[in-house]
Amino acid sequence: MAGITEPTPLITVITPTHDRRESVLRAVGSVLSQSMPRLEHIVVDDGSTDGTEAALARIQDPRLIYVGAKWRGANAARNAGIERARAPVVTFLDSDDVYLPHRLERTLACFDDNPTLQVLISSFVSLKGNRATNCVNRDAFVSPTMLERTLVAQTIFIAGSAITARREALLGIGGYDSDITRMQDRELLLRLARRHGARLSEDIDWTKYNSENSISGCRNGYVEAYANLMGKHPHIADAYPHIPPYMISRQIIADILRGRIPQAFEGYMANRSSKALGYSLPELMHGYVHGRRWRRDLYNEFRDKFGARPA
Numbered sequence: 001m002a003g004i005t006e007p008t009p010l011i012t013v014i015t016p017t018h019d020r021r022e023s024v025l026r027a028v029g030s031v032l033s034q035s036m037p038r039l040e041h042i043v044v045d046d047g048s049t050d051g052t053e054a055a056l057a058r059i060q061d062p063r064l065i066y067v068g069a070k071w072r073g074a075n076a077a078r079n080a081g082i083e084r085a086r087a088p089v090v091t092f093l094d095s096d097d098v099y100l101p102h103r104l105e106r107t108l109a110c111f112d113d114n115p116t117l118q119v120l121i122s123s124f125v126s127l128k129g130n131r132a133t134n135c136v137n138r139d140a141f142v143s144p145t146m147l148e149r150t151l152v153a154q155t156i157f158i159a160g161s162a163i164t165a166r167r168e169a170l171l172g173i174g175g176y177d178s179d180i181t182r183m184q185d186r187e188l189l190l191r192l193a194r195r196h197g198a199r200l201s202e203d204i205d206w207t208k209y210n211s212e213n214s215i216s217g218c219r220n221g222y223v224e225a226y227a228n229l230m231g232k233h234p235h236i237a238d239a240y241p242h243i244p245p246y247m248i249s250r251q252i253i254a255d256i257l258r259g260r261i262p263q264a265f266e267g268y269m270a271n272r273s274s275k276a277l278g279y280s281l282p283e284l285m286h287g288y289v290h291g292r293r294w295r296r297d298l299y300n301e302f303r304d305k306f307g308a309r310p311a
Contacts, residue, residue, distance in 0.1 A: 006062050009040040010089065011104055012167070014081030016074040017095035018046040021055050023209070024095040031093065032061050036105035039063055042084055043095075044077035046070065075176035075184055082167065082175050091164035096209045099161075103205040107164050110199055119147075119189070119198035120164040123157060128210040135159075135208075137200040140306040148193040151186055152240050153295045154247075155302060160185045161206050169196060177232065182225035190233055202310045222251050223267040227274035234276065244277060246291025249284040 013031050017024045024043065031041045040063050045052055047070040056066050067084065071077040082090055089111055093099060103122075111117050123136040135157035142150065150156045163185060173191045180187050192198070230236060230244055237244050248271050255264035271277045271284075279287065303309070 007038055009063070009087040010036070010038045011040075011108055011164075012081070012085035012087040012090045013039060013041045013093050013104070014078055014085070014090060015041065015043045015093045015095050016046060016071075016077035016081070017043060017048060017052060018074070019048045019050045019052070020095045021048070021050045021052045024052060025055055026098060027093055027095050028056065028059065028064060030099040030101075031104075032059070032063060033101060034099065034104045035101050036108060037063075039104055040065055040086060041093075042067060042081040044069075044071065044081045046074065046077045072178055073181060075178045075180060079175040079178070082170050085167055088167055089164060090167045090170055093161050093206070094159075094208075097161040098207045098209070100205050100207070106201075106203055106205060110201065111164075111166070114199070117199055118166050118169040118196040119192050120201060121156065121158060121189075121198055122162045122164070122201045122206065123204045124159065124162055124206045124208050125204055126208045126210060134204065136202050136204060136310045138302070138306045138309050139202040140200045141197060142200060143197045144193050144195065146302075147196075147198050148190060149240075149298060150302065151189055151193060152236055152243055153298050154186075155295065155299050156200060158185055158189060159208055161208065163189070165192065180228060180232065182221065183229045187229055187232055220263060220266075223248055223270040223274075223277070226251075227270065227276045230274075230276040237276075240294070242287045242291035242294055245279045245284050245287025246295065248277060248279060249288040250292075252284070253288070 015024065015027055028041060028043065031039065042065045043056060045066065045068045053066065053068055056064065067080060071080060078092065089108065091107060107120060107122070110120050121137065126133045126135050137156050169192065172195065176184055176188055226247060252264045252267050255267060271279055
Protein backbone atom coordinates (compact mmCIF):
# COMPACT_ATOMS: atom_id res chain seq x y z
CA MET A 1 0.00 0.00 0.00
CA ALA A 2 1.43 3.42 -0.96
CA GLY A 3 2.88 5.43 1.88
CA ILE A 4 3.39 2.47 4.21
CA THR A 5 7.00 1.64 5.00
CA GLU A 6 8.32 -1.54 6.52
CA PRO A 7 9.44 -1.26 10.18
CA THR A 8 13.17 -1.15 10.79
CA PRO A 9 14.44 -4.71 11.20
CA LEU A 10 15.62 -5.85 14.62
CA ILE A 11 18.00 -8.44 13.19
CA THR A 12 19.75 -8.98 9.86
CA VAL A 13 20.39 -12.44 8.44
CA ILE A 14 23.23 -12.70 5.90
CA THR A 15 23.52 -15.59 3.46
CA PRO A 16 26.34 -15.83 0.90
CA THR A 17 25.60 -18.19 -1.98
CA HIS A 18 27.05 -19.46 -5.24
CA ASP A 19 25.22 -21.85 -7.56
CA ARG A 20 23.04 -23.40 -4.86
CA ARG A 21 19.62 -22.34 -6.07
CA GLU A 22 17.53 -25.09 -4.47
CA SER A 23 19.28 -25.05 -1.11
CA VAL A 24 19.26 -21.25 -0.85
CA LEU A 25 15.50 -21.25 -1.53
CA ARG A 26 15.13 -23.66 1.38
CA ALA A 27 17.31 -21.42 3.58
CA VAL A 28 15.31 -18.31 2.64
CA GLY A 29 12.06 -20.10 3.41
CA SER A 30 13.31 -20.95 6.90
CA VAL A 31 14.08 -17.27 7.54
CA LEU A 32 10.90 -15.72 6.18
CA SER A 33 8.78 -18.16 8.21
CA GLN A 34 10.40 -17.18 11.52
CA SER A 35 8.22 -16.58 14.58
CA MET A 36 9.84 -13.10 14.86
CA PRO A 37 8.87 -11.11 11.74
CA ARG A 38 10.93 -7.91 12.15
CA LEU A 39 13.94 -9.06 10.16
CA GLU A 40 15.74 -8.58 6.92
CA HIS A 41 17.44 -11.34 4.99
CA ILE A 42 20.30 -10.24 2.78
CA VAL A 43 21.30 -12.89 0.24
CA VAL A 44 24.63 -11.99 -1.34
CA ASP A 45 25.02 -13.91 -4.59
CA ASP A 46 28.65 -14.46 -5.54
CA GLY A 47 28.23 -14.75 -9.29
CA SER A 48 25.76 -17.65 -9.52
CA THR A 49 24.91 -18.93 -13.01
CA ASP A 50 22.19 -21.43 -12.05
CA GLY A 51 19.18 -19.11 -12.00
CA THR A 52 19.46 -18.13 -8.35
CA GLU A 53 18.58 -14.49 -9.03
CA ALA A 54 15.44 -15.32 -11.00
CA ALA A 55 14.29 -17.84 -8.41
CA LEU A 56 14.67 -15.36 -5.56
CA ALA A 57 12.98 -12.61 -7.57
CA ARG A 58 9.79 -14.68 -7.52
CA ILE A 59 9.60 -14.37 -3.72
CA GLN A 60 7.39 -11.37 -3.02
CA ASP A 61 8.59 -10.40 0.43
CA PRO A 62 10.20 -6.99 1.05
CA ARG A 63 12.28 -8.45 3.88
CA LEU A 64 14.31 -10.43 1.34
CA ILE A 65 17.12 -8.35 -0.15
CA TYR A 66 19.10 -9.72 -3.09
CA VAL A 67 22.61 -8.43 -3.70
CA GLY A 68 24.17 -9.72 -6.89
CA ALA A 69 27.75 -9.21 -7.99
CA LYS A 70 30.98 -11.08 -8.40
CA TRP A 71 32.62 -10.98 -5.00
CA ARG A 72 35.98 -12.36 -3.96
CA GLY A 73 34.59 -15.46 -2.28
CA ALA A 74 32.10 -16.10 0.53
CA ASN A 75 33.85 -13.93 3.13
CA ALA A 76 33.79 -10.87 0.89
CA ALA A 77 30.10 -11.60 0.27
CA ARG A 78 29.45 -11.79 4.02
CA ASN A 79 31.22 -8.48 4.53
CA ALA A 80 29.08 -6.89 1.82
CA GLY A 81 26.05 -8.05 3.77
CA ILE A 82 27.39 -6.64 7.03
CA GLU A 83 27.94 -3.26 5.37
CA ARG A 84 24.36 -3.20 4.08
CA ALA A 85 22.73 -4.45 7.27
CA ARG A 86 20.21 -2.09 8.82
CA ALA A 87 19.69 -3.95 12.09
CA PRO A 88 21.97 -3.60 15.14
CA VAL A 89 22.26 -7.38 15.47
CA VAL A 90 23.64 -9.50 12.63
CA THR A 91 23.50 -13.26 12.23
CA PHE A 92 24.47 -15.66 9.47
CA LEU A 93 22.95 -18.56 7.60
CA ASP A 94 24.94 -20.57 5.07
CA SER A 95 22.96 -21.30 1.94
CA ASP A 96 22.75 -25.04 2.63
CA ASP A 97 21.58 -24.67 6.25
CA VAL A 98 18.12 -24.12 7.74
CA TYR A 99 16.87 -22.20 10.77
CA LEU A 100 14.34 -23.72 13.14
CA PRO A 101 11.23 -21.50 13.53
CA HIS A 102 12.28 -19.96 16.87
CA ARG A 103 15.89 -19.16 15.88
CA LEU A 104 15.66 -15.38 15.59
CA GLU A 105 13.15 -14.81 18.38
CA ARG A 106 15.28 -16.58 20.97
CA THR A 107 18.48 -15.06 19.62
CA LEU A 108 17.13 -11.55 20.02
CA ALA A 109 15.86 -12.38 23.50
CA CYS A 110 19.45 -13.14 24.56
CA PHE A 111 20.64 -9.73 23.33
CA ASP A 112 17.64 -7.92 24.81
CA ASP A 113 18.23 -9.56 28.20
CA ASN A 114 21.89 -8.48 28.20
CA PRO A 115 22.57 -5.13 26.49
CA THR A 116 26.33 -5.63 26.91
CA LEU A 117 26.32 -8.96 25.07
CA GLN A 118 28.29 -8.77 21.82
CA VAL A 119 28.60 -12.36 20.60
CA LEU A 120 26.31 -15.40 20.75
CA ILE A 121 27.15 -18.94 19.66
CA SER A 122 24.21 -21.31 19.42
CA SER A 123 23.84 -25.10 19.16
CA PHE A 124 22.66 -27.12 16.18
CA VAL A 125 21.95 -30.49 14.61
CA SER A 126 24.47 -31.65 12.02
CA LEU A 127 23.11 -33.89 9.24
CA LYS A 128 25.48 -36.00 7.18
CA GLY A 129 23.79 -38.60 5.04
CA ASN A 130 21.38 -40.48 7.27
CA ARG A 131 23.26 -39.57 10.47
CA ALA A 132 22.17 -36.72 12.74
CA THR A 133 24.51 -35.41 15.44
CA ASN A 134 23.47 -32.97 18.16
CA CYS A 135 26.20 -30.34 18.50
CA VAL A 136 25.22 -28.83 21.83
CA ASN A 137 27.26 -26.34 23.85
CA ARG A 138 26.84 -25.73 27.54
CA ASP A 139 24.71 -22.72 28.42
CA ALA A 140 27.34 -20.26 29.69
CA PHE A 141 28.93 -16.86 29.28
CA VAL A 142 32.67 -17.15 28.65
CA SER A 143 35.21 -14.37 29.10
CA PRO A 144 37.42 -13.27 26.19
CA THR A 145 40.30 -15.36 27.57
CA MET A 146 38.17 -18.47 27.98
CA LEU A 147 36.63 -17.97 24.56
CA GLU A 148 40.07 -17.88 22.97
CA ARG A 149 41.18 -20.97 24.88
CA THR A 150 38.13 -22.97 23.84
CA LEU A 151 38.54 -21.86 20.22
CA VAL A 152 42.21 -22.82 20.20
CA ALA A 153 41.53 -26.20 21.81
CA GLN A 154 38.39 -26.76 19.72
CA THR A 155 36.33 -27.78 22.74
CA ILE A 156 33.11 -25.94 21.77
CA PHE A 157 30.91 -26.43 18.73
CA ILE A 158 31.09 -23.60 16.21
CA ALA A 159 29.88 -23.09 12.66
CA GLY A 160 29.03 -20.10 10.52
CA SER A 161 25.27 -20.35 11.02
CA ALA A 162 25.74 -20.49 14.81
CA ILE A 163 27.27 -17.02 15.06
CA THR A 164 25.37 -13.86 15.95
CA ALA A 165 27.01 -10.56 16.88
CA ARG A 166 26.25 -6.89 17.17
CA ARG A 167 26.97 -5.17 13.88
CA GLU A 168 29.32 -2.68 15.52
CA ALA A 169 31.39 -5.52 16.98
CA LEU A 170 31.76 -7.08 13.52
CA LEU A 171 32.65 -3.75 11.93
CA GLY A 172 35.09 -3.08 14.77
CA ILE A 173 37.25 -6.05 13.78
CA GLY A 174 36.87 -5.55 10.04
CA GLY A 175 34.41 -8.39 9.43
CA TYR A 176 35.54 -11.65 7.88
CA ASP A 177 39.06 -12.07 6.56
CA SER A 178 38.80 -12.52 2.78
CA ASP A 179 42.16 -14.33 2.71
CA ILE A 180 40.72 -17.23 4.74
CA THR A 181 38.80 -19.83 2.72
CA ARG A 182 38.55 -22.47 5.45
CA MET A 183 38.22 -22.16 9.25
CA GLN A 184 36.94 -18.63 8.59
CA ASP A 185 34.42 -18.85 11.44
CA ARG A 186 37.09 -19.81 13.96
CA GLU A 187 39.33 -17.04 12.65
CA LEU A 188 36.55 -14.46 13.01
CA LEU A 189 35.78 -15.58 16.56
CA LEU A 190 39.47 -15.49 17.51
CA ARG A 191 39.56 -11.81 16.55
CA LEU A 192 36.31 -11.12 18.37
CA ALA A 193 37.79 -12.83 21.45
CA ARG A 194 40.48 -10.14 21.64
CA ARG A 195 37.73 -7.68 22.62
CA HIS A 196 34.66 -9.62 23.71
CA GLY A 197 33.46 -12.68 25.54
CA ALA A 198 30.57 -14.74 24.22
CA ARG A 199 27.33 -16.31 25.33
CA LEU A 200 27.09 -20.00 24.53
CA SER A 201 23.55 -21.30 24.12
CA GLU A 202 22.50 -24.92 24.49
CA ASP A 203 19.35 -24.17 22.49
CA ILE A 204 19.38 -26.12 19.22
CA ASP A 205 18.01 -23.57 16.79
CA TRP A 206 19.24 -24.55 13.34
CA THR A 207 20.19 -27.52 11.18
CA LYS A 208 23.50 -27.91 9.41
CA TYR A 209 23.44 -29.81 6.14
CA ASN A 210 26.88 -31.14 5.29
CA SER A 211 27.10 -30.83 1.51
CA GLU A 212 29.37 -33.14 -0.43
CA ASN A 213 31.21 -30.18 -1.94
CA SER A 214 31.54 -28.13 1.26
CA ILE A 215 35.00 -26.82 2.03
CA SER A 216 34.86 -27.72 5.74
CA GLY A 217 33.84 -31.30 4.99
CA CYS A 218 36.89 -31.96 2.82
CA ARG A 219 39.71 -33.73 4.65
CA ASN A 220 42.32 -32.76 2.06
CA GLY A 221 43.97 -29.42 2.68
CA TYR A 222 43.39 -29.33 6.44
CA VAL A 223 47.05 -28.75 7.30
CA GLU A 224 47.38 -25.95 4.76
CA ALA A 225 44.25 -24.30 6.14
CA TYR A 226 45.46 -24.65 9.71
CA ALA A 227 48.83 -23.17 8.72
CA ASN A 228 46.98 -20.20 7.22
CA LEU A 229 45.04 -19.77 10.46
CA MET A 230 48.24 -19.87 12.53
CA GLY A 231 49.83 -17.37 10.17
CA LYS A 232 46.99 -14.97 10.97
CA HIS A 233 47.31 -15.62 14.72
CA PRO A 234 51.00 -16.31 15.45
CA HIS A 235 50.54 -15.65 19.18
CA ILE A 236 48.72 -18.99 19.50
CA ALA A 237 51.94 -20.96 19.03
CA ASP A 238 53.57 -18.89 21.79
CA ALA A 239 50.66 -18.94 24.24
CA TYR A 240 49.62 -22.55 23.57
CA PRO A 241 52.80 -24.23 22.27
CA HIS A 242 51.48 -27.79 22.33
CA ILE A 243 48.19 -27.17 20.54
CA PRO A 244 49.32 -26.56 16.91
CA PRO A 245 51.48 -29.72 16.78
CA TYR A 246 48.66 -31.62 18.49
CA MET A 247 46.12 -30.53 15.87
CA ILE A 248 48.46 -31.43 13.02
CA SER A 249 49.51 -34.79 14.45
CA ARG A 250 45.89 -35.66 15.23
CA GLN A 251 44.98 -35.12 11.60
CA ILE A 252 47.92 -37.17 10.35
CA ILE A 253 47.12 -40.04 12.76
CA ALA A 254 43.48 -40.01 11.66
CA ASP A 255 44.54 -40.31 8.02
CA ILE A 256 46.87 -43.20 8.84
CA LEU A 257 44.18 -45.08 10.77
CA ARG A 258 41.83 -44.69 7.79
CA GLY A 259 44.47 -46.06 5.44
CA ARG A 260 45.00 -42.66 3.82
CA ILE A 261 48.78 -42.98 3.86
CA PRO A 262 49.48 -40.62 0.89
CA GLN A 263 47.26 -37.95 2.47
CA ALA A 264 49.02 -38.39 5.82
CA PHE A 265 52.39 -37.92 4.13
CA GLU A 266 51.11 -34.88 2.22
CA GLY A 267 49.86 -33.39 5.48
CA TYR A 268 53.23 -33.93 7.15
CA MET A 269 55.10 -32.34 4.25
CA ALA A 270 52.67 -29.40 4.14
CA ASN A 271 53.44 -28.87 7.82
CA ARG A 272 57.18 -29.06 7.27
CA SER A 273 57.09 -26.53 4.43
CA SER A 274 54.93 -24.05 6.36
CA LYS A 275 56.56 -21.04 7.99
CA ALA A 276 53.77 -20.98 10.58
CA LEU A 277 54.23 -24.67 11.49
CA GLY A 278 57.31 -26.60 10.36
CA TYR A 279 57.21 -29.23 13.11
CA SER A 280 59.54 -32.20 13.00
CA LEU A 281 58.28 -35.71 13.71
CA PRO A 282 59.57 -35.67 17.32
CA GLU A 283 57.94 -32.25 17.86
CA LEU A 284 54.64 -33.59 16.53
CA MET A 285 54.80 -36.61 18.83
CA HIS A 286 55.66 -34.46 21.84
CA GLY A 287 52.94 -31.98 20.95
CA TYR A 288 50.37 -34.74 20.58
CA VAL A 289 50.99 -36.11 24.08
CA HIS A 290 51.07 -32.76 25.85
CA GLY A 291 48.46 -31.03 23.69
CA ARG A 292 46.00 -33.85 24.24
CA ARG A 293 46.53 -33.56 27.99
CA TRP A 294 46.11 -29.76 27.97
CA ARG A 295 42.95 -30.04 25.92
CA ARG A 296 41.50 -32.64 28.30
CA ASP A 297 42.33 -30.48 31.30
CA LEU A 298 40.61 -27.49 29.68
CA TYR A 299 37.55 -29.59 28.93
CA ASN A 300 37.40 -30.72 32.56
CA GLU A 301 37.88 -27.15 33.79
CA PHE A 302 35.04 -25.99 31.57
CA ARG A 303 32.80 -28.82 32.76
CA ASP A 304 33.54 -28.12 36.42
CA LYS A 305 32.71 -24.44 35.98
CA PHE A 306 29.65 -24.67 33.73
CA GLY A 307 28.37 -28.21 34.18
CA ALA A 308 28.23 -31.23 31.91
CA ARG A 309 27.44 -30.77 28.24
CA PRO A 310 23.72 -31.43 27.56
CA ALA A 311 22.91 -34.79 26.01
